[in-house]
Amino acid sequence: MTLSLVSHRPLHPVVMSLILALWLSTLGNAPLWLTLLGLPESHNPRAWLGIAGFGVVVLAFTVAFLCLVVWPWWRKPVGLVLLLVAAFNSYFMYTYGVVIDTSMLANAVQTDAREVRDLLSWSMLAAVMLGVGLPGWWWWKQPVQQTPARPLLARQIGLAVVATLVMLVMVWLSFQDLASTMRNHRSLRYMINPFNTVYATMRLVVGNTAHASQLVQPIGADATLLGSASDVDTSPLIVLVVGETARAANVGLAGYARDTTPRLKQLQDSGELVYFSKVTSCGTNTQVSLPCMFSDLGRDGYGKTEARFENLLDVLQRAGMAVLWLDNQSGCKGLCDRVPHADTRELKDPSLCPEGECFDEEMLRVLPEHLNQLEPVRRAHGTVVVMHQMGSHGPAYYKRTPPEFKVFTPECHSNVLQECSDQEIVNAYDNSVRYTDHFLGQTVAWLKSQKRPTALVYVSDHGESLGEKGLYLHGMPYAMAPKEQTSVPMAVWFSAPMLNHLGWDKSCWLGQASQPVTHDNLFSSMLSLAHVQTRLYKRQLDVFSACQPGQRKVQAITGLPSASEHAAKRLNTTVEADPKPSHG
Numbered sequence: 001m002t003l004s005l006v007s008h009r010p011l012h013p014v015v016m017s018l019i020l021a022l023w024l025s026t027l028g029n030a031p032l033w034l035t036l037l038g039l040p041e042s043h044n045p046r047a048w049l050g051i052a053g054f055g056v057v058v059l060a061f062t063v064a065f066l067c068l069v070v071w072p073w074w075r076k077p078v079g080l081v082l083l084l085v086a087a088f089n090s091y092f093m094y095t096y097g098v099v100i101d102t103s104m105l106a107n108a109v110q111t112d113a114r115e116v117r118d119l120l121s122w123s124m125l126a127a128v129m130l131g132v133g134l135p136g137w138w139w140w141k142q143p144v145q146q147t148p149a150r151p152l153l154a155r156q157i158g159l160a161v162v163a164t165l166v167m168l169v170m171v172w173l174s175f176q177d178l179a180s181t182m183r184n185h186r187s188l189r190y191m192i193n194p195f196n197t198v199y200a201t202m203r204l205v206v207g208n209t210a211h212a213s214q215l216v217q218p219i220g221a222d223a224t225l226l227g228s229a230s231d232v233d234t235s236p237l238i239v240l241v242v243g244e245t246a247r248a249a250n251v252g253l254a255g256y257a258r259d260t261t262p263r264l265k266q267l268q269d270s271g272e273l274v275y276f277s278k279v280t281s282c283g284t285n286t287q288v289s290l291p292c293m294f295s296d297l298g299r300d301g302y303g304k305t306e307a308r309f310e311n312l313l314d315v316l317q318r319a320g321m322a323v324l325w326l327d328n329q330s331g332c333k334g335l336c337d338r339v340p341h342a343d344t345r346e347l348k349d350p351s352l353c354p355e356g357e358c359f360d361e362e363m364l365r366v367l368p369e370h371l372n373q374l375e376p377v378r379r380a381h382g383t384v385v386v387m388h389q390m391g392s393h394g395p396a397y398y399k400r401t402p403p404e405f406k407v408f409t410p411e412c413h414s415n416v417l418q419e420c421s422d423q424e425i426v427n428a429y430d431n432s433v434r435y436t437d438h439f440l441g442q443t444v445a446w447l448k449s450q451k452r453p454t455a456l457v458y459v460s461d462h463g464e465s466l467g468e469k470g471l472y473l474h475g476m477p478y479a480m481a482p483k484e485q486t487s488v489p490m491a492v493w494f495s496a497p498m499l500n501h502l503g504w505d506k507s508c509w510l511g512q513a514s515q516p517v518t519h520d521n522l523f524s525s526m527l528s529l530a531h532v533q534t535r536l537y538k539r540q541l542d543v544f545s546a547c548q549p550g551q552r553k554v555q556a557i558t559g560l561p562s563a564s565e566h567a568a569k570r571l572n573t574t575v576e577a578d579p580k581p582s583h584g
């Protein structure tokens, strides 16, 4: 790049836009073209012709787009922004095999400074320098002709129309090949810079505006707690650990070749813990999965509504329970807004928080003091605690594990995964899973030491790609996401006092554990476990429904058949199998 690239003769604005369009649709879309050329069906002359045709379509569309958005008063900044978007997208698509859609963008917007730090690297800087520095410098420096407004308007609109026509003709000519390629490789449509981002931003802004303008609507106004209050020391305590980026494929209990879950295995062997082997997540990133898991609407319903509703935690609290959210990650995404919550990420505990970040065990360390601060009246009814893990958050997996838990070596010590061998990446990831196993084991040990009914439910928010099919990280659009990103671990542990408290048979859950389960099951299962009764409960989604004693037994326990009938009606279930036995 030399100074001679900048012409001293001012260029016409339309020529400027054409040059920018040429850059964006070729080098600015390098990952798209490389992916297309790498497809198995691209290895013949007809396919090359098809790709060339598609190239013309992208170029024509870019020209039309630039003619409509680039105007004199903001020409230079808007060009730089487009170059920046294309460069960042290209880097992430090329490096991690991700694509840019609304949920990926939403996740990126919600990313905090620490997560950004995990992504920064020299190769990212180099990519941005190449993609923005060189063309951006030219774009900024190049003098532009001063053109009267009217002729310029006419010319840009005219060119936009011509470019659109060219695009339509090319689409028509190459429709058959184009349509089949796009159908077979749907992720391609999210790879076209900068339109992937423009489209996702528009959808996000429209969605967020609609979302933010809504009040949070209450749910579960009828929620009540079955049974009477006991006291703070004997009431049940349920801990729900929301895992991060743990995928089922690398869990020892799920049959993974490596023993990544020795502590959980011990609990399973002693019959205290049950592992659910076919669990599917609601989304492929935290931003989608987390709110969806706690919603009563399930994956289908949650995805369809822009309205804001309360969640499981509000219902538990409304029923009278004490609720606490501890967060060691990027926050609760609004779920804990109305319940007591605390952030453990940046506590100054020298043993568990070296280098300014806390390992997940920090949540366990502060748990007792936070429990003591909850309202005693509520605690007497029982407590539900959510611990939101840092878990296996990537790409810096190695940061998630204290030194003494680095069992699998050598570890990848870079956040640019391509700089490591696949084995090093898997080693670092597996160590983080093993540390989660330790964290869960420690949590169970602490729960056991409490002289009250206790339970642990563990489920991860989504999985992770570790290089399979060239994909890394997570966040693929759900319909095309590989199972590594959607198949997650889930486990349930009950203390002996908890089994007594629930009145459940020890073996009742075994049948469910091998059945397909999704995040949709969490809401009703947690209600069931917490003995909270509401119309929102769906028996068919309760993984513990088989554990519920039948109507006969309920009557024997409570002696109040009418109450049970009433409860059954409200729960919209049959009287023969009342899912909500009274207790106490």
Ligand SMILES: [Zn+2]
Binding pocket: 244, 245, 285, 286, 287, 461, 462
């Ligand atoms: Zn996540």
